Amino acid sequence: MGTIHIQRRKEGIMMKIGVIGGGSIGLLFSHYLSAKHSLTLLARRKDQAFQINEKGITLIHDGTSTTICNISATVMSDALSSQDIIIIAVKQYNLSTLLPILNSIPPEIPLIFLQNGLAHIEQIDRLNQKTIIVGTVEHGCQKITDATVKHNGFGKTLLAPYRGDIEHIRWLISDFKDTFPFLIHGDWKEVLFRKLIINAVINPLTSILKVENGGLIENPYYLHLMMSILEELLPLVPMLNEEKMKADILKICENTKENRSSMLKDIDAGRKTEIDAILGYAIELGKKRQHSMPICNVMYAMVKGKEADQGES
Amino acid sequence: MGTIHIQRRKEGIMMKIGVIGGGSIGLLFSHYLSAKHSLTLLARRKDQAFQINEKGITLIHDGTSTTICNISATVMSDALSSQDIIIIAVKQYNLSTLLPILNSIPPEIPLIFLQNGLAHIEQIDRLNQKTIIVGTVEHGCQKITDATVKHNGFGKTLLAPYRGDIEHIRWLISDFKDTFPFLIHGDWKEVLFRKLIINAVINPLTSILKVENGGLIENPYYLHLMMSILEELLPLVPMLNEEKMKADILKICENTKENRSSMLKDIDAGRKTEIDAILGYAIELGKKRQHSMPICNVMYAMVKGKEADQGES
Incomplete structure (x- = not known):
C-alpha cells in the first residue's frame, strides 16, 4: 500500500469548515474538504481529537493511503462560532444532545445535516439558523481507526436546501466538483x-x-x-x-x-x-x-x- | 459418562416392530422399543444398517449411555412384510419414495406415521392398510452418530387413529407406559x-x-x-x-x-x-x-x- 502525504493547497479563498462527528462520514468529509479549506473536526472524545491533531486523517482508497495533516481537531468548543459553515455528521440518535449547542452559534452560519432518515427534520426545524441544508451521502466508507477511514465506494453527496438559500454554500460545491462531488437537488423531501x-x-x-x-x-x-x-x-x-x-x-x-x-x-x-x-x-x-x-x-x-x-x- | 449394556427382556409376547428411518426419531424409538420386543430398523444406507448390527443403538440420556444390541438393521427389504407393526419415522419430504413400498406389504399390518405437519395425510390416505395411526413426538433428541442418539428431553408420544382401530396397537401402549409413554387421543386432526x-x-x-x-x-x-x-x-x-x-x-x-x-x-x-x-x-x-x-x-x-x-x- 503506497503512502502519499499532501499538504492543504494554499490557493483561492480559505474558508473555515467545521465537521461535527468523528465517525466514518465525518472523517471522510474532513479528509477531502481539508484539501482546499481550513478544517476543524469536532469530536466527542478528547483522545480522538488528540489522535487527529497528531497524525492527521488517513484515507485508504484503492489500496493507496493518503494522509492530510493540517486538520485541527477539538472537542465541542467556541471553535464552532468562528466557522464559515458547519457539517453535522453524527448519527441521528446522537443529534438531540447537539441541538442546544448548535442553537447557541450565530444564526448566519449555514448548517449541513447528513443524517439518514427524516426523524431529524422535526428537530432541526426548531433551530435558529437562517440556512439549513440537508443531504444524503452515497459514498461507501468505513472507519478503521480514530484517524483512518477506508473509502470503499466513490459516490456523490446530494444536497438540498431545507431553509434559506443554497447559494450560501455554492463555493463548497464548485471547489470539490472534481475531487469530492456534491450535487444540488431542489426538493429536500425527495x-x-x-x-x-x-x-x-x-x-x-x-x-x-x-x-x-x-x-x-x-x-x-x-x-x-x-x-x-x-x-x-x-x-x-x-x-x-x-x-x-x-x-x-x-x-x-x-x-x-x-x-x-x-x-x-x-x-x-x-x-x-x-x-x-x-x-x-x-x-x-x-x-x-x-x-x-x-x-x-x-x-x-x-x-x-x-x-x-x-x-x- | 457411565455405560450400561442391557439385553432385550425376554418376557411377555415378543412382537415384531419395524421402524423405518435411521434419523434421531427412528433411533430413539428403536432403542426404547427393542427393550421388550423384536425390533428391525430399516435404514436407507447400508453402512448405517451395518453399524447398528455391529454395535446396537446407544442412547445417551442424563450423562449415561445405554446400548441395546439385539436390534436387527437392514435396508428396505422383505423384512417389512413379516412385522406386526411398522413405525414410519422418516422426514415428511422423504415419505413419497416410501409409499409404493408400504403399499406392497399386507394390508393387515398397522402403520404408525410420526411426520411433522399434515402434508403427509393426503399421501397416506391413498394407502391400502386397514389401520393407520398418526402421531406426534414430544421427546427432544439428536442423532450423534449412525448408531447413537442423545435423548435431551423426555416427553411422550401422542397417537391418534387416522383409520382403523387403535386397539390393534394397544399392546404397544401398555408395554411401554413406564419407560417410553404413548398417549392415545381420539382426534387425529387436533x-x-x-x-x-x-x-x-x-x-x-x-x-x-x-x-x-x-x-x-x-x-x-x-x-x-x-x-x-x-x-x-x-x-x-x-x-x-x-x-x-x-x-x-x-x-x-x-x-x-x-x-x-x-x-x-x-x-x-x-x-x-x-x-x-x-x-x-x-x-x-x-x-x-x-x-x-x-x-x-x-x-x-x-x-x-x-x-x-x-x-x-
Whole structure:
C-alpha cells in the first residue's frame, strides 16, 4: 500500500469548515474538504481529537493511503462560532444532545445535516439558523481507526436546501466538483425520502439475513421479500416514481453486491443501529396515514430484537 | 459418562416392530422399543444398517449411555412384510419414495406415521392398510452418530387413529407406559394441527433469528413476533383453544429454553428443513380459505431463502 502525504493547497479563498462527528462520514468529509479549506473536526472524545491533531486523517482508497495533516481537531468548543459553515455528521440518535449547542452559534452560519432518515427534520426545524441544508451521502466508507477511514465506494453527496438559500454554500460545491462531488437537488423531501426507502429496503433485510447487498438479488426468495417491503413503503412516498425506485434499488444492490450494509455492520459489531430513524420513521408515518405495513413491522421487530439481545451479552 | 449394556427382556409376547428411518426419531424409538420386543430398523444406507448390527443403538440420556444390541438393521427389504407393526419415522419430504413400498406389504399390518405437519395425510390416505395411526413426538433428541442418539428431553408420544382401530396397537401402549409413554387421543386432526401450530410458531423464528427456544420468550420483540405469528395461524384451527395454545407455547419455550429447534439445527447444518410441511402447509390452507397471512409468508420466504443459499455454498 503506497503512502502519499499532501499538504492543504494554499490557493483561492480559505474558508473555515467545521465537521461535527468523528465517525466514518465525518472523517471522510474532513479528509477531502481539508484539501482546499481550513478544517476543524469536532469530536466527542478528547483522545480522538488528540489522535487527529497528531497524525492527521488517513484515507485508504484503492489500496493507496493518503494522509492530510493540517486538520485541527477539538472537542465541542467556541471553535464552532468562528466557522464559515458547519457539517453535522453524527448519527441521528446522537443529534438531540447537539441541538442546544448548535442553537447557541450565530444564526448566519449555514448548517449541513447528513443524517439518514427524516426523524431529524422535526428537530432541526426548531433551530435558529437562517440556512439549513440537508443531504444524503452515497459514498461507501468505513472507519478503521480514530484517524483512518477506508473509502470503499466513490459516490456523490446530494444536497438540498431545507431553509434559506443554497447559494450560501455554492463555493463548497464548485471547489470539490472534481475531487469530492456534491450535487444540488431542489426538493429536500425527495432527497431524504429516496434515501429512506433505499435504506429501509436493504438495511434491515441484510442485517437479519446476514447477507451482503448482492445476496438480496441473487436469492429469489430474498429478492421477493425486498420487493414486498418496497411495495409496502411506496404508498408513503407518492413523490417518488415507483418503477424508477425499483430499478434504482436493484442497481444499488448490484453495484454494491460485496458490501455489507451499515446496519449489518452495526448488528455484527453489537452497536446501536439506525432502525428507528429509518424503518421506525416509515412505520410511524404509515400509522398516521392508516396504511398497514405488516412486513415492515416484522423487520423492525427483528432488528430491535437483535439490538436488545446484544445489549445482554 | 457411565455405560450400561442391557439385553432385550425376554418376557411377555415378543412382537415384531419395524421402524423405518435411521434419523434421531427412528433411533430413539428403536432403542426404547427393542427393550421388550423384536425390533428391525430399516435404514436407507447400508453402512448405517451395518453399524447398528455391529454395535446396537446407544442412547445417551442424563450423562449415561445405554446400548441395546439385539436390534436387527437392514435396508428396505422383505423384512417389512413379516412385522406386526411398522413405525414410519422418516422426514415428511422423504415419505413419497416410501409409499409404493408400504403399499406392497399386507394390508393387515398397522402403520404408525410420526411426520411433522399434515402434508403427509393426503399421501397416506391413498394407502391400502386397514389401520393407520398418526402421531406426534414430544421427546427432544439428536442423532450423534449412525448408531447413537442423545435423548435431551423426555416427553411422550401422542397417537391418534387416522383409520382403523387403535386397539390393534394397544399392546404397544401398555408395554411401554413406564419407560417410553404413548398417549392415545381420539382426534387425529387436533393432534397434528396442535403440533403444526407449535412448530410453525417456534421453528422458523428460531432458525431465522438463530436463537434457542428460550430466546423467543426472553426477548420482548421476539415474543411479540411469536404471538403475531400465532394470531395469524389460529383462525386456521378453530378446533384448538386459543388461550390454551398461547399458554402451551409459552410453556414449551420455557421448558425447552436451552434447546435449539430442529429447523435451526437443520439450517445450521446445511440440511433441508421441514418448512414446506409446516409453514408451507399452513400458508396453502390459508390461501384456500382466503385468510391473509403476511407474517407467515415472510417467515416462509426467509427460511426458503436460507435453504437456497446453503445449496450454493
